Amino acid sequence: MAQKNGFEQEKNVDLSRKKLKALPENILGDTSVVQLDLDRNKLKTLVGIEKLRNLRCLILSKNEFSVFPQEISLLQNLEKLYLNQNKLQVIPEGIFNQLHHLKLLKLSLNRLQDLPGDLGQCSKLQYINVSHNLLKEIPVSFLELRNLEELYLEDNKLQKLPPKLFENKALQKFSAARNPLSEPPDEICAGGLKQIRSYFSQISTSEADYIKRVKTMFLGCSMAGKSTLCRSLKQQQAVAVELKDRTIGIEITETQVKDFRFHFWDFAGQEEYYLTHHVFITPQALVILVINLASYQIEEPDSFKKDVAFWINNILMRVPDSVVLPVGTHVDKCSSLEVMMAKKEDIEKRIQQMMKKMKENIQLRMENFSEKNDAELFFDQSNKLNSLMDCDLQVLDLVLIDCTNIKEIKRLQNRILEIVQNKEIFPSIEKKLPYLYKMVESTITDLLIRKEIPEHGIVPLGELLDKINENGGFKKLIEDDLKDILRYLHRIGIIMWYEEISTLAKTIFVKPSFLITLFKLIVRHDLVEQLEKIPKAVLVRERALEKDVHKWIRQYRSNAILDHKAVSALVKHLLQQVSSDGEDDILEEITGNRGQKGKLFNLLEHFEICLAMKPHTSLNPNATVFHPGRRWDYMDCHSNGAYLFPSNLRNAISMGIWKNDKEDDIRVLVYFLPEVPQGFFARLIIRTCSLFSPHWVGFQTCLVVSNSVELLIKEKHEEDQFMEIRCRRPRVTDLRFTWDLILAIIFKLKKLSEQWPGLYYSIRSPCRTKNCHEDFPWPDQDGLSDYMDMAEGEVSTCSEGHRNETELLFPKAERCRRRRTKEAWSPNVYNINATGNISIGTNNTIDVKDQNFDS
Structure with a gap:
């Protein structure tokens, strides 16, 4: 708390999750309250809120407001207002013209179709979030907010954005993802604020195409x-x-x-x-x-x-x-x-x-x-x-x-x-594009026809820029403009450019068909047949023999492992068939060498299709080839290693290490609706194996070990589709560490699930009593601090009356509870960052960074 005028304390009051249906009288009489957190209650009205005349921050998210509380207009010192995740449909005029100090407004996840015109009188507004509503047009009031720095409009019904909105130089962050936009097309909006401004600038100075x-x-x-x-x-x-x-x-x-x-x-x-x-x-x-x-x-x-x-x-x-x-x-x-x-x-x-x-x-x-x-x-x-x-x-x-x-x-x-x-089915099928976009696309097509680009279509960014400027017949194109156009062409599938992969940021795949052909080399139903067809001349160049081919096939069939030399031989054979341009140079670029990973495997790993098995002598100098049921560490099949494809495994791992499930194991079940997406589990395994070196991988199973703690993940297809995360019951001193491992997998799963926006999952801990089918659902978690503070009380009782030790059902934080800020826990074994990645820490303790998944 801070001192106000040297004598009166300002108060931040937290009344979140109290099941409140009305404001407590004792709070309404306290004029020193400057921040009031009423998140996750049952409020429908705000009778008496005007008494808190010094209130600067009001948090009303996740309540039951269907009618906008007009009392808010009387809070004339209000700077921050959170009304996200309610049931609001209309906001009346006459509210915002009273809130002259308002800087932040969060109205996401409501049912709003429009916003009041007097919002434009909030001249100090810097942040607005109206994502996940039903807006069909940008409110005119937004154009009057000259100090607006951040604007979020995802998941609405917008078809056009007004150019004037982006003339506001104060605007620094903007997102309108998942709208049926035609002006600018959503593929351009995905490029960010800079590309949107460039789009409108080009539209205003040249012709446009529909x-x-x-x-x-x-x-x-x-x-x-x-x-x-x-x-x-x-x-x-x-x-x-x-x-x-x-x-x-x-x-x-x-x-x-x-x-x-x-x-x-x-x-x-x-x-x-x-x-x-x-x-x-x-x-x-x-x-x-x-x-x-x-x-x-x-x-x-x-x-x-x-x-x-x-x-x-x-x-x-x-x-x-x-x-x-x-x-x-x-x-x-x-x-x-x-x-x-x-x-x-x-x-x-x-x-x-x-x-x-x-x-x-x-x-x-x-x-x-x-x-x-x-x-x-x-x-x-x-x-x-x-x-x-x-x-x-x-x-x-x-x-x-x-x-x-x-x-x-x-x-x-x-x-x-x-x-x-049909406009009702495809409301934004017609896209308005600057003339320059069409000219660049046409020039790239002409370059391919005239064979001024290699048949494989892999071109450095700088070289492509030079060729376009030499052959385009228009004003010299600068690199930033070309990047904007390439981002658009990538999103509609004309070219492929993976600028988010650092090793590929300067490489353009002008021919998506060739890139997909590279995928076909590895991800195909007849891979064994293709290995058998590699010509002897190619094997000689790869310093391989026929018996090596037989070994590659055995490894792939039994263990879903593909040797690096096998990949190199396949690529050489492909290039002989489709390209005559610089075969050796492009081969090394695609497959890599001892010092650098090739482009093909940068892509396969980026999309989590395979897991690299690199030499790692410090981990296990005597590591052997992976076999289902045996310990698998990073190893060196050949000088450049090999690659595991978990989705192709057909044998369950041997339970020699895990042996059998035990009744006192700690269990967490993750249920999916409508089902577990195809390939989801294989990708989760790849993410998991990137965290833990000692692991065993099999069909719908994965076992990892850390500090002698064993963790098993299984995918199950029953009437309800789910994944099970299971650990041996640890000693009391290892309980915290065990939950850390479980949470590491859950955060990987949570991040992965974001790629399936139509997927719902829920986490449950089953009752630990034998033959009881009841379970304990995990509540919402805004961040890691919530996950680590779920266990309350010593005992939890299921609906059948069975008593369970709570700390074996839910994660439990240390006694010194951490506040929900960016500060860290005391150090422990792993560091979990905002993407769910874990790195080794110090002193055998955990340093967990907070994550905010709030809408």
């Missing part, structure tokens, strides 16, 4: 007819695709239909490729879900689950605002018209039932939270469920098609045109 571009993704099981459909639509004729020509990985093509440019992304349907789908599936695309109607069986529930439900769930979790057009193929192979129509009716009915059941499950979980006595502790989880209820996933009516009939191909094309022209 482009209708549609990313169209073909998904579905193997042999459903995706490639046939994709190629037939592109070529405007019935195209038969032989079995040997089926898609490997992803194929990209482009076609023009009327004034629409379609980018077709044909995703292979074999399970081996699912792990890479998340890399390329993006929002605001048309998803064509291809279903083999001939093989679909009404009487087999697994048929719908495999052919339809799996794909819809994964689309929902990854891009919840997608538009999905189911297309039934192979109708010519159905036994009769009646059978075909019965299958169509069954699929559409099951889709409706599936979506309805999902909503019912969400509603049930929300009701479970609301009925709890401590419902305010689960506000964030309830809010996440509420957002899933509002998800905009649209599954259209199933279209039946005979891909051998050109009339039906054209009928499908017309249906696709109807969909993309």
